[in-house]
Amino acid sequence: MNNKTIVLRSTPGIIGAASFAGKKEGEGPLAAKFDVILDDAKYLEKTWEKAESKIQYDAYQTAVKKAELNEADIDCIISGDLLNQCIASTFAHRDSDTPYLGLYGACSTFAEGILIGALMVNAGYINHTAACVSSHFCTAERQFRTPLEYGAQRTPTAQWTVTGAGCAIIGTRRENAPFITAATIGAIKDGGITDANNMGAAMAPAAFETIYTHMKNTGTSPKDYDMIATGDLGHVGARLLRELFEMEGISLENRLFDCGCEIFDSNTQDTHAGGSGAACSAVVFCAHIVEEIKKRNLKRVLFAGTGALQSVLSVQQKESIPAICHLIELSV
Amino acid sequence: MKMTKREYMAYVGDTMPKSPHAANLLRAFITGGLICCVGQGLANMFYYFNLSIDDASAATSVVLIGAASLLTGLDLYGAIGKFGGAGSLVPITGFANSIVSAALEFKSEGFVLGMCAKMFTLAGPVLVFGFSASVIYGLILFFSGVR
Numbered sequence: 001m002n003n004k005t006i007v008l009r010s011t012p013g014i015i016g017a018a019s020f021a022g023k024k025e026g027e028g029p030l031a032a033k034f035d036v037i038l039d040d041a042k043y044l045e046k047t048w049e050k051a052e053s054k055i056q057y058d059a060y061q062t063a064v065k066k067a068e069l070n071e072a073d074i075d076c077i078i079s080g081d082l083l084n085q086c087i088a089s090t091f092a093h094r095d096s097d098t099p100y101l102g103l104y105g106a107c108s109t110f111a112e113g114i115l116i117g118a119l120m121v122n123a124g125y126i127n128h129t130a131a132c133v134s135s136h137f138c139t140a141e142r143q144f145r146t147p148l149e150y151g152a153q154r155t156p157t158a159q160w161t162v163t164g165a166g167c168a169i170i171g172t173r174r175e176n177a178p179f180i181t182a183a184t185i186g187a188i189k190d191g192g193i194t195d196a197n198n199m200g201a202a203m204a205p206a207a208f209e210t211i212y213t214h215m216k217n218t219g220t221s222p223k224d225y226d227m228i229a230t231g232d233l234g235h236v237g238a239r240l241l242r243e244l245f246e247m248e249g250i251s252l253e254n255r256l257f258d259c260g261c262e263i264f265d266s267n268t269q270d271t272h273a274g275g276s277g278a279a280c281s282a283v284v285f286c287a288h289i290v291e292e293i294k295k296r297n298l299k300r301v302l303f304a305g306t307g308a309l310q311s312v313l314s315v316q317q318k319e320s321i322p323a324i325c326h327l328i329e330l331s332v
Numbered sequence: 333m334k335m336t337k338r339e340y341m342a343y344v345g346d347t348m349p350k351s352p353h354a355a356n357l358l359r360a361f362i363t364g365g366l367i368c369c370v371g372q373g374l375a376n377m378f379y380y381f382n383l384s385i386d387d388a389s390a391a392t393s394v395v396l397i398g399a400a401s402l403l404t405g406l407d408l409y410g411a412i413g414k415f416g417g418a419g420s421l422v423p424i425t426g427f428a429n430s431i432v433s434a435a436l437e438f439k440s441e442g443f444v445l446g447m448c449a450k451m452f453t454l455a456g457p458v459l460v461f462g463f464s465a466s467v468i469y470g471l472i473l474f475f476s477g478v479r
Contacts, residue, residue: 047440147437149404150454151413151420151429153356156349192337193344201344205333236348243347247334273349 003210005184005217012121013177014114014168014330015128016067017286020059022137022163025275025283028264033287034164035062041138041163048138049088052081056092056134056165063130063167063286074098074169075126078117080109081134081278082161083143088134098130107203107232108186109133110166110282111305111326117170118180118328127172134165135277144196144312157198159234159276162263166282168290178293178301182218182329186210188309190322199308200237200260200273202321207233207306208244210325214302218329222255226298229289231281231306231325232260234274259284281305293332301330356417363416367423371396393424400425404432430454 019034026037036058043051056079064071077096080103081088093100105112113131120126140161141148173179189206207230215221222228222245233241238258245252259281260274285303292298304327310319335343371392378388403409409429413420420426431451438450452459 142437146454147433149407149410149429149433149436151404151409151411151416151426151433153351153414153417155351189333190337191344192341198344198348201348205340208333240344240347244333244335 003184003187003213003217005182005214006119007182008118008122008180010122010124011173011179011181012118012170013172013174013179014290015171015174015177016063016065016069016169017290018059018062018066018167019283019286020055020062020165021283021287024137024160024269025162025164025263028269030263030284030288033291034283035059035287038163041136048136048142049083049091052083052088052134052136052139052165053092055136055163056081056088056132056167059134059165059167060092060130060132063132063169067128067169067171069128069169069171071096071098074128074130076101076117076120077130077132078103078113079130079132080104080113082106082140088136088139089132092132092134105305105324105326106307106309107135107276107278107280108305108307108324108326109278110168110285111231111303111328114168114170114180114303115183115185115326115328118183121170121172122180129170130167131170132165132167133278133282135161135163135279137161137163137277140277154272155197156272157195157200157234157236158272159199159232159260159274160264160271161277162232162275162280162283163277164279164283166279166286168282168286176294178290178330178332180328181331182214184210184214184217184327186325186327188322188324190320192320194315194318194320196310196315196321198236199232199276199321200234201240202308202310203231203233203306203323203325204237204240204244206323206325207231207237207241207304210327211302211304212245212248214327214329222250222252225255225300225302227257227289227292227301228252228255229281229285229301229303230256230258230260231304232274232276233258233306234260234276235266236273237306262288289330293330296332299332303328303330359415360417360419363412363419364423365419367396367420367425371423396424397428400428401432404429405436409433427455427458430458
């Protein structure tokens, strides 16, 4: 294992964060915390893809405003989504003059974007980066699964793609902004899972490796953190992650907070194993985690974005699902 | 992670939540049975109105396909499919749903390359196997000399 944990000496901060959530997400447990809840999944656009782009762009603008900046102050946009060739992101920012970096890390893209942005700010190359992601239930279903009106049953391990967008502005140190103190870049892990309806099980080994490595490199244990947030392992993946740690003799206790488990109420919202999608961890991070750190209810937090790196082709070709997890450490 | 890939796959296989097969079978039986009862009722009705048995069967298929297509367009067939599973998938109504849902979904990519081309993405295999089976059946009839 040669994964290194990078310590960010100049501690860049999350100086603004915005969350746009869909209707179903807006009926979930975190409803009160989102900046905007959409009534119309098409967002008055002609296609689902246009809607997703617009949602991402509006989340970006809101985050810039909340950071008390202008678009001209943003030195670089780092963004991604789940659509082929990441068109939701590139089309969202196509009329912008801001330098742009496109990313694909599936549902880990948001954590990856913050990580890269934080490194750039920490190095002093730029002052402000925006990390944006989006996902949309309707664009994801038609690309990865079946048409919306097709009558089929979902398996108990299937997850529900979150409709929404999140954007975090990373900038130089500011009072009361959550600081990014360290980061661990994950390696791709493949646990041999081939079931595309069980992404939690595919991602749990990657989450374990990155979080375990981070704690080992920093000489910490779960007790040192107020929250260990994972991207979108869902109920199945989160349970597996707990068990993988228990096999090492480490208990995550009540520290584990999986965004996929928290965004929906699986008892009443029929979301089976929980939420997923690039926006899942992003909206929970922007709406809940950042705010709780600002209020000092959380003082030291690990945020580990998880992504399943399959495509429709790779699944049809019976390939197993590689997964990744990138981690950032935040503190007050 | 201490487990090997093989051990992890076995561990996941053993500990995953399972689909409720008994309940699914019962629901499929009820849903599929109801659809078939409706079909039989329609066929009897058409026969009563002096259609031949062949014509009554054809008319029944037309009505079931039309009804399933309409329910798909009204976003109601998805709920039936979620409840009934294979019970609503296997009858001709499921075939109609697979075509109409795809046609609706891909109309944003245009009439020819979107709707018309993608209409059969789900139903394609059904057509291929249906056509193939009919050709084989025809050949058997032809060579066996049965008329």
